[in-house]
Amino acid sequence: MNSVPTILVPISGGSKIKAGIVGGAGYTGGELLRILINHPEVEIEFIHSNSNAGNFVYEVHTDLFGDTELKFTNDLSNHIDVLFLCVGHGDARKFLQANPFPEKVKVIDLSQDFRLTDKSGIEYETTDHAGRAFVYGLPELNRDAIKQASNIANPGCFATCLQLGLLPLAASNNLNAEVHITATTGSTGAGQSLSATSHFTWRNDNLSVYKAFEHQHLKEISQSLKQLQGSFDKPINFIPYRGDFTRGIIASMYLDSDLTEDEALKLYADFYSAHPFTHVTTRNIDLKQIVNTNKCFIQVQKKGNKLFIISIMDNLLKGASGQAVQNMNLLFGLDEKLGLNLKATAF
Template sequence: MNSNVPTVLVPISGGNKIKAGIIGGAGYTGGELLRILLNHPDVEIEFVHSNSNAGNYIYEVHTDLFGDTELKFTSELSNHIDVLFLCVGHGDARKFLAANPFPEKVKVIDLSQDFRLKDKLNITYPDTDNASRTFVYGLPELNRDAIKTAANIANPGCFATCLQLGLLPLAANNKLNAEVHITATTGSTGAGQSLSATSHFTWRNDNLSVYKAFDHQHLNEIGQSVKQLQGNFDKPINFIPYRGDFTRGIIASMYLDSDLTAEEAVRLYTDYYSGHPFTHVTTRNIDLKQIVNTNKCFIQVQKKGNKLFIISIMDNLLKGASGQAVQNMNLLFGLEETSGLRLKATAF
């Protein structure tokens, strides 16, 4: 890519739209991002990059988009964009940016884990007078004000989002003072589109398995965010992830000792998420079909003896990935936070 090509930034006023580029548009997160942005009232997709699918119509890969767009995948890059979404594998986002130094005015939203941790927030471009990018961790329920003024966003992980939303109200009130126990199950799309032994239908169907018990990589994000709110937190977070035999969604159950009453706990959670349009607190039973295909997270709060019991549910591809990326884009460009994200759940 020619890094000297001038960038045209379009102000979001007077009917102009945000010009977006997508890197890695053929995978699950890229497909979800396309479905949202094609229907977003304030966005125009400038290009969708894919080396392996260059020249093919988008609907030849994402077949449900037949009739919605005539866009084709391309191997070419353009600087004439306002925002760049990186829907690439972990480790590949940093490599891509190092090889393709987009102008600083182009905001980057990275859906990989490359910039989520504090010691990985920066990237310095080689051979460009040491120009660099700095990323803000893009969990709106934690960093909304910082996101609004950020240059670049590190989109959180799916498990990390679901679990953090279940714990942050406690940390914000210095009430996360005991060991935390978490069990969570994710759908098969959480493994990405590339086939592996544990993503084949014949293995996954009618099956359930544990993986990365106690050492899942998203624990680093969770610990970082918890300590951002409660700096003295030093208790273990015990996390057992499961592979589910369904396509999409995450359900996480977590419990810890707590001196809060049931009423105090519900009020604490409700107050924390007041004003956050996608996270909702209830004492009623919740299930995945309420949130699948939406950008919502539902949190159920109960007290059982001396245990505070929290259930958190969300769609791993939307609130856990592409939906949250668009939510971050809306905040970056001063749009209504929910713009393009009023999506309908499957329900049944």
């Protein structure tokens, strides 16, 4: 496809942000829809899906029955303000090359295609084939740059959880030892396509390690830490686990540190004081506190000479679609929390 066809239905008036979604049938697309159909400043113009074109959204995302009469389409439209790409890794770059949207359309890509760059500094960017520049969209790291950006590379789920656990140390030049991390993610982190390790019969009552020491999100994490502390050159030893639950990430990290517990707590609290979704606590934390929210909770303790950090968040929200909407709010000058005051499941 060399050009973007327009939808035949007239575009309605008003000042709301007009959004298009590509890849709306998957997990991240579904979470994005759940947020945007209730967002007071957004109007969804199209939800692209080749495999589900013509079907009602609620026929795929059955929990949305009664909430929307929107249908999937295989048409695209230029008459939008923001385009969300909820496609597989490697497909976002191909999609933009085949479907060149006008420069005025802001793009928020939830794949890994535009996350990495050789540049340094807070406004590190990567570009697509047409020179469209992408800013790495971790608000706790690049919020000012995001506000001035045109296009966002949304961070990965593990990358978000782990970075939020380590950024305050890098920002204060206190990341001076190798880091040891164990993190477990829910089955939705594997995406909606079935595989041997995502079937219920395999995943239930089971636990397994994958991509030990070589997970793809390590590159994002190292890039961000060096952005804040250019001298950081220590190993990040990351052991990811597949959990036997549906959603959420819990990560435990430790490293040698000269900081006292009180110093570390103050450092973390100060760093995140202006960020509405990341909260530091001395209490024990658990996944049910954050599942179905855009929050990240961080617990900090000192054990001997080790600084011990626990970071928890929902992989589909703060780790994907919730953060994408947070970035959209920043791009368009809205309240960062708009549409994202979501309640945890609790039980």
